[in-house]
Amino acid sequence: MIISPTVGRVVWFWPNENSAAGLNYHDKKQPLAAHVAYVWNDRMVNLLVIDQNGKSYSFTSVALAQDGDAVQGGQSYCEWMPYQKGQAAKVEELEKKQS
Secondary structure, rough: OOOOOOOEEEEEEEEHHHHHOOOOOOOOOOOEEEEEEEEEEOEEEEEEEEOOOOOOEEEEEEEEOOOOOOOOOOOOEEEEEEHHHHHHHHHHHHHHHHO
C-alpha cells in the first residue's frame, strides 16, 4: 500500500553513517522522529529531523520507503510509523466496502 506523504506528517528517520555525523544518535535501535517539510513525490521528501536530544536538523531528498520497497544498504531513509500504516489500511478497507 502506498501512503501519499503530505507536509506536516510524522515519519521515522533512519540516518546512515554520514548523515548521523553531528546528530545525537546514541541508540541506533530507535529511529529519529521527523516531520515532512516538502514532498517531492510519494517516495521522496524533505524532512525536519529531531535527534535523540531534541535538536532539529534539516535533510533534503530523503527516500520514503513504502511497504514492499527495498532499502538500499547504507542509504538514509524514512518510513511510516506502524500506527500510520494501520490507519491507512483501515481507510482503504472502508473505501472498498463503500464501493
